[in-house]
Amino acid sequence: MMFLIVFSLLTVCVTSEDPENGVLRLKDVPAAEAFINSTEVAVIGFFQTDAARGYKEFLSAAAQMTSLPVAVCGEQEVWARYGIASDTISIFRKADLHQEHLNLSEAKKVDADGLVRFMTMNNIRYVTEYNQASAVGLFQSEVKTHVLLLANRGRTDSDPLQERFRDLAPKYTGKMLFVLVNGSEKSNARVLEYFGLESRDLPRVGIYDGTLDEKWLMPSGEITAERVQSFCDSFLAGDLQQKEAGTSEDKTEL
Template sequence: MSRIISNMLITMFFSLLVSSVVATEKDSALPRLSDTKAVEAFIDSAEVVVIGFLEGEESHGYQELVAAAKRVESVPVAICTEKEMWADHSVSSDTIALFRKADNHQENLNIADAKKLETDGLVNFITINELRYITEYNQVSAVGLFNSEVKTHLLLFANRGSKEYTELKERLGALAPEFTGKFLFVMINGAVKSNFRSLGYFGLKSTDLPRVGIYDGNSDMKWLLPEGEISTERVQEFCHSFLRGELKEVKQAGAEAKTEL
């Protein structure tokens, strides 16, 4: 009798062990996009997404992508193994592609071109290119911002922790889609010492904030929205004034400042 009970316990143990392994494997799997509608819906589901255009789960780069997805939880990740859909996104071989709405851009990492593909490298690829409708400026995001084809930045200077910070970030983030492909909206935290040079470039100090400015990378010119309420309407008109070319004759922000960005 004791032997029967023992065998039953052993059987139950292995059954639980197997089910646990299956569950773990299932949890680690990335969502699979099987048709064009699924791919388009996934791309449209968030401001930034990543799709692994890979032949299958055995492909080089898949396990690294799974591991990277767990570390960058803010970015949804999926795979597409149906090659007939790859061409729709200019993909011809195994590629990890990042799609972002802020500038309607697709950033490709071709697996064959990567000398050494590691999880850390994929995490860096995602975080550097993770530009959103309003992106917080730091040393990592700066790379993606200045590599974007959109060279004009609408800058919100505000001190994190201030009562205006979150409210203004949400307000301008909601306005940003209107200017997709024309401006990148960037949040610069004036309470961080490493951002003091950026403030100085506009002739600002942290005590002057919040303020809004425009930086045009094509002409290396910069302007500040005149002091006053930072309303959606004022910022919207500020952006349109730039697009109409009306700011070219306006005195540049920080014109007398000696600091550099």
């Protein structure tokens, strides 16, 4: 709460809120940087005027995406800072250090539902819950290594596990995406099957490498922050891959 108060005081002179729609308006580069740095995922609609194509649709979509911080900006100084040349909706993510831009002049159709889908698919956070929409953004990300916490969210041990998971995620920014898979959801049964698991086997932690299309499962046991970090570090160091390769060779020789 104190952070939000301080942030508001720091930006009051360089941002304003539209009294009609309540959307934050960014007035200069420091305001834009403060807005982007204040959250895991930030959305900015870069529009030259309020009459621009997609402006009203953007406001409508923003009203539906209440969990996403949204702002608008028409200041050319800010546009230049982020390489914006025409009316564009941009999403800034910390988890994979990525910027996703939707150039409205190139879009065949612009409507609120489509913009909601764009924001939903690209709402990639330090810990992203896996579902049909977020899967698109996860697999389109340049970060192809996913660390999965497979847990039944209805169980009492799931919340502390998610906290440990979330605390670790920033340490692997740009290297790994941390993903929560709810094993209680029938739609996630194929993910569990891919790892050779069933709902009763959870919670477990796994790693998926999208480049190699390979997976690794952390040995069963208590899921501590130390074990998960060691598991991740072993992958990044190549130890998990070498171990699996060695096991495959042993099996071939036998």
